[in-house]
Structures are given as structure tokens and as C-alpha cells.
Amino acid sequence: VIEAENNDTVVHNFQNFNLTDGYTGQYTILGNLGSPRINRIFLNREEQENFIFVQPFSHFRNSLSDFRFTNTKSPITNLAYHKLGSNQKGEDRVRAYFATNINKLSGIGFKLDYLYGRGYYNSQQNSMFGATVYGYHRGERYNMHAYFNANHMKMAENGGIENDAYIEDPQSFQSSYSSSDIPVMLDATWNRNDEQTYYITNRYHLGFNRDIPVPDSLKPKPPTEKELLLNLSDSIRNILNNDSVARMAAVDSLMKDWQNSIVTPQEFVPVTSLIHTLDVRRLEHEYIGRSDTRKFYTNHFYGNPLDVRDETKGFSVRNTLGISQCEGFSKWAQMGLTAFASHTFRSYTLPELAGPDSTTMKKWKENDITVGGELSRAKGKLINYNVNGEFWLIGEYAGDFKVDGNVKLNFKTKKQDSIKVRQDSIQVDLFGNIHHRKPGFYMRHYHSQFTWWDNTNLDRELRTRIQGRISYSRTKTALTVGLENVTNYTHFAMDNTLLGTDSTSTNPNDYSRNVCVRQYGKNVQVFSAMLEQNFKLGPVHWDNEVTYQKSSNQRVLPLPQLNVYTNLYLLFRVAKVLRVQLGGDMRYYTSYYAPDYSPSIGQFATQDESFSRIKIGNYPIINVYANLHLKNCRIYVGV
Secondary structure, eight states: OOOOSOOSOOOTTGGGTTOTTTTTTOEEEOSSTTOOEEESSGGGSOOOOSSGGGGGGTTTOOOGGGOOOOOOSSOEEEEEEEEESOTTTOEEEEEEEEEEESSSSEEEEEEEEEEEEOOSSTTOOEEEEEEEEEEEEEOSSEEEEEEEEEEEEEEEOOOSBSOTHHHHOGGGSSSOOOGGGSOBSOOSEEEEEEEEEEEEEEEEEEEEEEEOOOOGGGSOOOOOHHHHHTTSOHHHHHHHHHOHHHHHHHHHHHHHHHHHHOOOOEEEEEEEEEEEEEEEEEEEEEEEEOSOOTTTBSOOOSSOTTSEEEEEEEEEEEEEEEEEEOTTSSTTOOSEEEEEEEEEEEEEEEEEEOSSSOEEEEEEEEEEEEEEEEEEEOSOSSEEEEEEEEEEEEETTTTOEEEEEEEEEEEEEEEEOSSOEEEEEEEEEEEEEEEEEOOOHHHHEEEOSSOEEEOTTOOOEEEEEEEEEEEETTTTEEEEEEEEEEEEEEEEEEOOEESSSOTTOOOGGGEEBOEEEEEEEEEEEEEEEEEEEEEEETTEEEEEEEEEEEESOTTTSOOOSEEEEEEEEEEEEETTTEEEEEEEEEEEEOOBOOOEEETTTTEEEBOOTTSOOOOBOOSOEEEEEEEEEETTEEEEEEO
């Protein structure tokens, strides 16, 4: 449970909220709103999912682990509209969010999201629609959280422009070209993804009731002897007035009755929780092409290259049963302990050759049984921690395991200044993990008209990471340092074919394209250090995020050594009600061999190192903006 002071999304730096390259510009993108992206900061990249095709669209779709259920005393409604450019080249995004409680224990909500990015080049547009419905019940003993999400994501593929000289040397052409006039490699080509997620988790608490300590000042005052006898009839009071022994006995009896009538407040204390979670996912991926791709792709395995419709489907069902000992039910229970077991069923459908030029759809099925546990502490004042692990016992991934752990330390410091005592905090976060995993299904098998592999000899990938973060609230400083080692790093790589004789050419028309899966059998290390430092002088603010990283093998894992985000702005209020943020920000990263992009699978891949490669970066991207907030309305303008 996370306490939220302001759930009306983010007011500060709202102008960056809808940027595809990320809040602080950490992502490499294809250009327009909602396009595929990949994080340049390696330690911030998500672990690869089984359904790889939707992962590059993280700007639009969020994973289940990032979703937050909302418990609110009053209904929340949020409508947002973002627009860029003209109707011919512009981009639009409309989002709606609603959340409300049914009662003190239950609530519901929904999210709708529509994105249409036309782009500035031919065959670049994106069209995406997402809907999420959720509900929860958090009773004393029974808890339930349910979630349904559906996303439709369609992206046109143009394969890039035919010749970089249209931009780098426009004077070499007799005619002038606007961006929409520049010839591109592909047209009438699309990647389409449909995904649905169904999720429900149930938790039933077993425990006991205990009295709640009540201060003496709030306890009811015992009645006097006169008040106790006041409710008796006159005849009985007259008898008791003449018999002192009977009077004392009556008073004692009435006092006991009064004491028994006092209801001591109690609370339910959970000791053990029984847990069941069901997670169902469906994915349909299609690559559709109606243009001539015989020169663009190296291979053609079946079908008509002028009428392409590659399709794959994925389906998974995960059931998890767990039992948990709750933290804090006694002074000895300073941590929570959970044990669980899961069964996962997955199926994948791919085309399979059935003859010289015919195919049939083949289905692969996988079953896994895993066991795991978690040790956690979340209620400590100084130190909190979480260690969880999972081991694959039976199935396709038998022998795999993963262990994740983190420790949070929070130190409070007090400093006496001339006006008041100010309390600052130093927070230290330590994180580490070790993941030993077999590459996912689509890294091992993929069949289509232009791309085909069955990698049955891939070794398990071993990832080990240690990372730490220290932050000091008074100086607004945070430093994050991490090191990750990867053995058998598995990745996509371009495997192009030279069509002419000049192997030093970078002209896209001089090559045909193929993408493959490669595994680097040795170790690759990545060191990363990120410094966040914010300054303030009156209304002048200067926020900075500087990341240095070093890859031990730039051919296998190319990364920019330096990534910078800086934001200089004025922050003030007009008439005490209008919040105004005026300024400009800059994104910069050093040049590196950025990953290529393969339209046939919709994934980023390392450039083909057999031929001349292209570096990008080493230039600033500057935005100027005005961000206004008035009561429940936010408006921003950026250039």
C-alpha cells in the first residue's frame, strides 16, 4: 500500500509526460509518437518477456507490475489531450482515467488510451488503442484484485529512407524534398499486435482479534453509587437504604454489569494468508506487406513476396498458490515469509513448411512447475528489505532460477537553523540479483516469409547485478552505481548481404537485410553511474541527471558512454493560484553504434559488423516550454 498525496497524475514537468523518448530522454526511438523504443541506459532496460513483440511499445502499454490500483475517498476523473503539428503530419493522443470507491472496502476504475502518430515521413504512422478495467475488495479477511487490459497496436513500417543524402546533402539533388516527399524503402507494410491480459489475485487471512489499547483519557468514567442505583425502582431503593449489606451487594452487582457492558475495541490481526493468483495472457502478432520487398530482404522462404501476411500467436496461463506468514502480528514477527508454487502453460503458433511452397500452422506447447519464496520487512523505521527467489523444477525451463533482493536504509538527521529545526533524511538502497534463464521461445523459434530460425543449441543466460543508490533530501542529491555481468548474452543482430561491390557504403539500397539471433559465449560487463543533482535559488531551478556507463564489448552490446538531461526553469505562482513553470530542457548522449531496427520482427538488433556501421548521437536536443497548472486543469506548450 502506497500513500498518495496527489493522485491527479504529475503536475511538475508535465510537458515531458507524453514524450516517447522518456521523461528524461533515456530512450532511442524511431521518430514519432508511440514508435518502438529501447532504453540507452542498460541497467534500466526491462528483462525480455516471452511475448517480445509488444515490449518495444513500452511508451504506450505498461506491464502489469507497473499498474496501480486506486483507493480513493472521492471519485477521480482525468482527461488529457496531447497534440503536435498539423493534421497531415501531426500526432494526437487522448487519455481518460476514472476511479471511484463503491464503499470503504471496494473500488473500481478504468483507463482508455488512444494514440495516433502520423509522423513526418511516408509510411510511418502509428495507431494504438488500449483499455483497462479493474476492481478490488480489501476486507478484514478477504482481499481480491482483478484486472483486465486489452491493447491494439498497429505500426506502419517504411524501412528507413532510401538515401541519407536527402537530409545530409540535399543540394546534390535537382529537386528539393520535404520530409514527406523523401522516398522510403517500404510502403503498404505494417506490424500489428493485439494483446489481452486477465489477472485476478485472491488472499484470505487467518488470524485473531486483540484488544486495542485505549488511553485513560478516552476510557468511560465508572458511574458513582448514586448513578448505579438511580435506575432501580423507588421501592427497591428504599429497602437498600435501610439495609447496608444488601446495598453493598447490589452496588457490586450493578458495577459488574456496567463493566460487562463496556465494549473493548478490537482489531483483527492477520497471522497467515492463503493466496491464489491467476494470470492469463493472449497475443496475436501479424506482419503485413503489400509492397515489393524482394530487394529489401535477403531471404524468401515461402509465399508471395508482394502479398505478405506472417502470423504468430501466443497464449499463457499461470496459476500460483501461496501461503504467507504476515509481518507484525507479534513483537517476534519482524518479517514476512511467503512460500509459493506455480504452474505455467504456454502455447505458440507459427507457420511450418508443408511442401515446396505451402505452409501449415504448427503449435508448440510448454508446461513449467516452479517453487519459490520471499522474505520481507516493510514496517521497519530504519531498515526494510525484500529477498525473493524462484526455481524451475519441471518443464521447458527446468533448471532455471532467479533471486532478487533489496535493502532500504533510512537515516533521519536534524539540523538547527535560525528559524526552526529541519529534519533531513539520508536514504540508502542496495539491490542485487542473479538470473539463470533459458532464452525465450521466440529467441529459439521464429518462422516467417523473410525470417526463419530454430535455435535449439542456445545456452542459458546468466545475469548477475549489484547496484546501490544513496540520496540526501537536503541537497537534492542522488547517486546510483551499478555493475552487471552477463554470460551468454543473447540478442538480435542484423545479418545483411552486400548487393554491390562497395563494402564501405552506408547507402541502404546497397544491402539486403536479414535478422538473426546471436549468443556471445563469454562475459559482458556493464558499469553504470547516475548522478541526480537539483539546484534552487529563489524561483530559479536547475535539475540535472547525468549517467556514465561503460560496456566491456561495444560490438555485442553498444552503449553511449554519457547520457545527460538538464532542465533550467522558473517556478512561481500568479495570484497564488496559477502555478507557472517556464524554461527549457536539453537531452544529450555521446555517439555510439545505436541498434538497427528490423521491420520483419519489429525488434531492435545490433548493426551488422561485417560492413560499415553508422554512429548516432553527440548532438543536443533542446525543448522550450511553458507548463501551467490552475486548480484541476493543466496546460503545456512546448517547442
